Amino acid sequence: MNSIFTEENLHTFTMAARYASFSKAADELGVTTSAVSYTIKRIETYLDVVLFERNTRSIELTESGFYFYRKAIDLLNDFHAIKRGIDTIAQGIEARVRICINQLLYTPRHTAKLLQILKKQFPTCQITVTTEVYNGVWDSIINNQANIAIGAPDTLLDGGGIDYTEIGAVRWEFAIAPTHPLALMPEPITESQLRLYPNIMVEDTAHTINKKVGWLLHGQEAILVPDFNTKCQCQILGEGIGFLPAYMVKEPREHGLLVTKTIHNPRQDSRMLLATQHAATGQVTQWIKKQFAPDGVLTAIYQDLLWRE
Numbered sequence: 136m137n138s139i140f141t142e143e144n145l146h147t148f149t150m151a152a153r154y155a156s157f158s159k160a161a162d163e164l165g166v167t168t169s170a171v172s173y174t175i176k177r178i179e180t181y182l183d184v185v186l187f188e189r190n191t192r193s194i195e196l197t198e199s200g201f202y203f204y205r206k207a208i209d210l211l212n213d214f215h216a217i218k219r220g221i222d223t224i225a226q227g228i229e230a231r232v233r234i235c236i237n238q239l240l241y242t243p244r245h246t247a248k249l250l251q252i253l254k255k256q257f258p259t260c261q262i263t264v265t266t267e268v269y270n271g272v273w274d275s276i277i278n279n280q281a282n283i284a285i286g287a288p289d290t291l292l293d294g295g296g297i298d299y300t301e302i303g304a305v306r307w308e309f310a311i312a313p314t315h316p317l318a319l320m321p322e323p324i325t326e327s328q329l330r331l332y333p334n335i336m337v338e339d340t341a342h343t344i345n346k347k348v349g350w351l352l353h354g355q356e357a358i359l360v361p362d363f364n365t366k367c368q369c370q371i372l373g374e375g376i377g378f379l380p381a382y383m384v385k386e387p388r389e390h391g392l393l394v395t396k397t398i399h400n401p402r403q404d405s406r407m408l409l410a411t412q413h414a415a416t417g418q419v420t421q422w423i424k425k426q427f428a429p430d431g432v433l434t435a436i437y438q439d440l441l442w443r444e
Contacts, residue, residue: 139177139178139182140210142211142214144177144178145207145210145211146164146211147166147171147174147175148175148186148207149211150164150171151187151194152200155194156194157171157172157194182199184197184203185197185199186199186200228257228259228260228417228419229415229417229418229419229420231260231261231263232253232261232419233280233282233283234262234263234264234265234281235265235266235275235280235283236265236272236284236285236286237266237267237268237272237284237286237287237288237407238267238268238337239305239363239380239405239440240286240407240437240441242440245437249264249436250264252433252436253419253423256422257418257422260419265281267340267341268337268338268340269339269341269346270288270339270340270345271340271341272284272286272287272288272410274343276411276412277343277344278343279412282411282412282420283409283410283415283420284408284409284411285302285407285409286302286408286409287299287409287410288406288407289301296412296413297410297413298412299408300409300424300427301408301409302407302441303406303441303442304404304405304406304407304443305404305440305441307350307380307401307403308384308395309376309377309395309397309402310370310377310378310384310388310393310394310395310396311370311373311394312370312371312372312394313391313392313393313394315376317376318396322398323399324396325398325399329352330352330353332375332376333355333356333358333376334350334351334356334358334377335366335369336348336349336350336358336359336360336366337359337360337361337363337365337366338361349402350377350402358374363379363380364383366379367383371392371393378401378402380440381442382439404442407441409423409427411423
C-alpha cells in the first residue's frame with residue numbers, strides 16, 4: 136500500500152478535524168463529501184486506528200486522532216517550508232548565512248536591529264551571528280566559519296578568495312577613572328608614567344593566524360578580559376588604563392565615571408572592513424554589501440559606532 140502521508144491527504148484530514156465535519160471540509164476543499172470520507176477511511180486503514188468518532192450530526196477526534204492532527208500540522212508546515220526554501224534557493228537567496236561581527240561593533244541593540252532587517256528582507260534565510268576580537272574576525276571567515284564579516288580589521292591578509300570594502304573606522308579615546316592617579320597628571324601623559332599602571336586588554340580570539348595586540352607599552356602589565364564592556368567597567372573602577380572606542384566612552388564620561396586624557400603617541404583609528412567570501416554571490420550577501428554603502432540601511436544602523444570621513 137502506498138503511503139498516505141501526502142500533502143493532499145494530510146490537508147483533507149486537518150480540514151475535517153478543524154471543521155468537525157466531512158461535508159464542511161468538502162465544501163472548503165471543493166470536493167465531494169464522499170471523497171473526504173474515503174480519504175479519512177484510507178488513513179485509518181493504513182494506521183489501523185480510528186481517528187474520528189462518528190455520529191449522525193458531527194465527528195469528533197479520538198485521542199489517536201488528536202495526536203495525528205498535531206503531527207499532520209507539523210508535516211504540512213514542513214512541506215510548505217521545503218517549498219519556500221526551494222523557491223528562494225532557485226531565486227539565488229541563500230538557505231543560510233553566517234555573519235561574524237567584530238566585537239568592537241557588537242552590541243545587543245545593533246545586532247538585534249540587523250537581524251530584524253535581514254529577516255524582514257529574507258524571511259527564509261537562516262541567519263547565524265557570532266562575534267570575534269581583532270584578527271579572530273579574519274580567522275572566522277578564512278576558515279569558512281563565516282560567510283560575511285562585519286568589521287574585519289584593516290590588517291588584510293593576502294589571498295584567500297575574500298572581497299572587502301571599507302565601512303568606516305572606530306575612533307579611540309584614552310579613558311580612566313576620575314579617581315585614578317593619572318587623572319591629575321599634566322597632559323600629554325608620558326609613556327613612562329603610563330607604564331606604571333596595568334593596561335586592561337581584550338585578547339585577540341584568532342586561533343590559526345597571528346594575534347593582534349590593540350595597545351600595550353613595552354614592559355607594561357596587562358590584565359586580559361573577554362570583551363570591551365568588561366574592559367570599560369574595569370577602567371571605570373580604576374583597575375587599569377587603556378583606550379576605549381569613543382562611542383563607549385561617551386555615556387560614562389557624561390555621568391562623571393570616566394575622564395579622557397591626551398597621551399604621547401595616541402592610538403590611531405581602526406579601519407573596519409566588510410569582508411565576504413569571493414564565492415558568496417547569493418542575494419543576501421549582495422544585499423548586505425549594497426546596504427553598507429554610504430546611503431545604505433545598514434550603514435545607518437552602525438552610524439553611531441563608526442566614523443566616516
